[in-house]
Amino acid sequence: MEFTRVLVFHSRFMNHRVPANKRYQPTEYEHAANCATHAFWIIPSILGSSNLYFLSDDDWETISAWIYGFGLCGLFVVSTIFHIISWKKRHLRMVEHCLHMFDRMVIYFFIAASYAPWLNLRELGPWASHMRWIVWIMASVGTIYVFFFHERYKLVELLCYVVMGFFPALVILSMPNTDGILELMTGGVFYCFGMVFFKSDGRIPFAHAIWHLFVAFGAGTHYYAIWRYLYQPNTLESKVSK
Numbered sequence: 001m002e003f004t005r006v007l008v009f010h011s012r013f014m015n016h017r018v019p020a021n022k023r024y025q026p027t028e029y030e031h032a033a034n035c036a037t038h039a040f041w042i043i044p045s046i047l048g049s050s051n052l053y054f055l056s057d058d059d060w061e062t063i064s065a066w067i068y069g070f071g072l073c074g075l076f077v078v079s080t081i082f083h084i085i086s087w088k089k090r091h092l093r094m095v096e097h098c099l100h101m102f103d104r105m106v107i108y109f110f111i112a113a114s115y116a117p118w119l120n121l122r123e124l125g126p127w128a129s130h131m132r133w134i135v136w137i138m139a140s141v142g143t144i145y146v147f148f149f150h151e152r153y154k155l156v157e158l159l160c161y162v163v164m165g166f167f168p169a170l171v172i173l174s175m176p177n178t179d180g181i182l183e184l185m186t187g188g189v190f191y192c193f194g195m196v197f198f199k200s201d202g203r204i205p206f207a208h209a210i211w212h213l214f215v216a217f218g219a220g221t222h223y224y225a226i227w228r229y230l231y232q233p234n235t236l237e238s239k240v241s242k
Helices: 004-013 028-039 042-055 060-090 093-121 128-149 154-166 180-199 206-240
Strands: none
Touching: 004 028, 004 060, 004 128, 004 180, 028 060, 042 060, 042 206, 093 154, 093 206, 128 154, 154 180, 180 206
């Protein structure tokens, strides 16, 4: 009887495992959770990005706020749209496939955009300054990889995200000003733990939705660091000077 209950629970709340070269098919409950866990963060992302824009004191801060804002909002908007289409319009195979590719491509540009304020607004060494452009080259290469090899080599794709996420951090950690490093590392820990659930579809109920929450916590921690250490000090200094 207990075994039967477990099977019923899994059939309602968790999808079955799929082959390595196939995309998982969520249950109805998982579809709803996947949509909600990223849709909830769209409005806060827009408001947070706008806040950075209004706190900007010069062109570089404004440009960095725009880049970061588009990356942050784009991540949650594209993910939400994809999961809604995948849930309610799954018969539109081509549209769903293209949106899934776009969803994966956006992650690369979100990572690059998350580094942009640190690379643009903090003092960097001569070689480290080139990382401002290297991150976008990496994002472009990742996008091309997704276009040609989407869902074929999932482990390689995950490795690309990990390299993209950690390689620019080598420059950030070497900056003379270390304010915000703790928050950056904490956000990275959220992403790393989240990847465990990202690879656990079919093993843990709502694994993908839990991964979404880890992404939101990581992004929120990094936003706080950008706001507190790159934009907020300008406001505090201006108040003191007055």
